[in-house]
Amino acid sequence: RKEVEQDPGPFNVPEGATVAFNCTYSNSASQSFFWYRQDCRKEPKLLMSVYSSGNEDGRFTAQLNRASQYISLLIRDSKLSDSATYLCVVKVLGVRSGGGADGLTFGKGTHLIIQP
Amino acid sequence: NAGVTQTPKFQVLKTGQSMTLQCAQDMNHNSMYWYRQDPGMGLRLIYYSASEGTTDKGEVPNGYNVSRLNKREFSLRLESAAPSQTSVYFCASSEAHPGQAIQYEQYFGPGTRLTVT
Numbered sequence: 001r002k003e004v005e006q007d008p009g010p011f012n013v014p015e016g017a018t019v020a021f022n023c024t025y026s027n028s029a030s031q032s033f034f035w036y037r038q039d040c041r042k043e044p045k046l047l048m049s050v051y052s053s054g055n056e057d058g059r060f061t062a063q064l065n066r067a068s069q070y071i072s073l074l075i076r077d078s079k080l081s082d083s084a085t086y087l088c089v090v091k092v093l094g095v096r097s098g099g100g101a102d103g104l105t106f107g108k109g110t111h112l113i114i115q116p
Numbered sequence: 117n118a119g120v121t122q123t124p125k126f127q128v129l130k131t132g133q134s135m136t137l138q139c140a141q142d143m144n145h146n147s148m149y150w151y152r153q154d155p156g157m158g159l160r161l162i163y164y165s166a167s168e169g170t171t172d173k174g175e176v177p178n179g180y181n182v183s184r185l186n187k188r189e190f191s192l193r194l195e196s197a198a199p200s201q202t203s204v205y206f207c208a209s210s211e212a213h214p215g216q217a218i219q220y221e222q223y224f225g226p227g228t229r230l231t232v233t
Binding site: 008031032036041042043044045046049074087091106107108109 | 156157158159160161206219221222224225226227
């Protein structure tokens, strides 16, 4: 089983709609969770961290379900500018996941297209 | 404040040629990273430098070498390029300190698109 799995999409959503996608992780010792956004042919940028109690940032809501080992991202009132690839990122404290310094593991991303 | 810069933006190499990808950050970050991104594979860590003077292998280090020249600069060298190294290369940096539990945001450079023929 892959460490971090995401539905690659694409998700085609009309402008103004609500869209949600999940990410599952395999390591139950995972400590920190993030969503990064990557625009076409650009670098990834942090969208938001995901906290245990869930958190909201404007139109974006992130949830964590430790029992089922998944995180979710909900986008309300979607805008054309939300079209991007959303990367799920997981950190396992004290484990050099993939040899990484911070133990960060990136999912392959979910491609979202908002249509006018 | 430019953040993370990378040069060159694009490069075409022939098999067997060598080149160095340059990366610099002006945020006084301790940790720096090199990733490659391939279609369907996601971001994979090549090498990282947890602090100035240290480097370590990531998930896919074969065929690459790195140098942490100073706190600002972290270069990636391909000694003998192969077509399998055709990819987009991203450099990143963060405030992370070795062994620290807090996860800091990673800031990425704009990437280098490398083609090896």
